[in-house]
């Protein structure tokens with residue numbers, strides 16, 4: 001038990017906060033992570049699909065096998081429900097038993113020496129000569145806000161705020177199965193998911209099906225029930241019962257916020273807007289960014305020189321993806337996808353988005 005003095009306090013035990021804390025603990029520094037949740041597996045706001053690169057993250061080296069399920073292809077459906085299948089050699093997505101994953105990640109952090117305080121929300125901080133004092137938690141040299149898209153840390157310290165958001169809602173059917181459990185089923189449709197897509201995936205626990213759309217004032221929330229009534233038979237999903245649980249949340253889609261660094265305070269992950277504006281994947285980028293913030297803080301603590309925003313790598317500019325986001329927001333019609341889904345240019349674009357150029361057309365029949 002220590003005296004309440006920490007080198008770093010991280011707010012948020014999500015992917016970014018835990019990756020950050022691991023790096024700081026690895027550097028032999030005292031790090032405390034606080035999270036307002038009492039159970040890291042509870043009240044989740046993510047589908048939890050990992051891209052191949054995320055699974056290769058050292059944090060997942062000893063990930064228990066039952067926690068993830070490999071998916072080798074993407075089945076992309078046009079609004080009229082015609083589909084193409086996309087694959088890339090050796091590339092997989094990994095759906096997860098996300099509650100078990102988050103609990104496991106939390107346990108790993110504790111084993112690595114992180115002082116984990118659950119059920120502890122960030123509300124305020126008082127400046128000290130060398131950093132911050134958080135009432136009820138202790139003092140620190142540096143504070144990291146890894147507290148998600150609606151970061152209270154960003155608001156409190158008047159750092160950059162996430163303004164552009166997608167709204168995602170997902171139903172979970174425990175024990176359910178899909179006809180093609182090896183595929184991630186993605187649905188383009190302006191009707192069901194304006195500005196994003198719908199998805200259905202097999203997980204180790206059952207089936208997850210969701211929609212995300214651009215968050216606009218006054219717009220009704222995504223209607224997952226109606227979407228499923230339309231597409232469930234196509235993937236062999238029976239939805240005669242109510243979902244066992246619902247996940248929902250906001251996803252940054254406008255690129256990194258500015259500023260991300262203040263006086264002895266930094267933002268990481270969703271709080272910093274580090275999420276792909278097109279795919280809305282934020283787990284891999286959050287893990288990388290959180291780790292990079294942690295490394296920069298390790299160096300700052302060694303050198304006594306506070307980190308600069310420019311010294312923290314792992315912030316992609318996402319210029320092309322931001323352009324695509326603009327196009328999706330302003331020019332999304334259904335008919336071009338119905339007409340062009342099977343054309344080589346559209347297939348190539350989809351492969352680039354899903355597999356970052358590693359895609360290839362499945363061998364022709």
Ligand SMILES: Cc1cc2nc3c(=O)[nH]c(=O)nc-3n(C[C@H](O)[C@H](O)[C@H](O)COP(=O)(O)OP(=O)(O)OC[C@H]3O[C@@H](n4cnc5c(N)ncnc54)[C@H](O)[C@@H]3O)c2cc1C
Nearest residue numbers: 012014015016036046047049122148168249269270282283
């Ligand atoms: C519906 C949905 C589906 C998604 N699906 C995917 C996907 O399949 N794959 C993918 O790569 N990305 C997905 N994303 C995006 C991805 O989930 C996020 O980018 C990622 O979880 C961000 O991690 P993070 O650690 O930055 O923030 P979060 O995961 O949001 O973690 C923030 C943590 O901070 C805690 N917290 C918040 N406020 C406070 C406070 N005041 N005090 C203390 N603690 C606080 C929260 O309890 C939480 O544990 C999805 C997002 C949504 C909303």
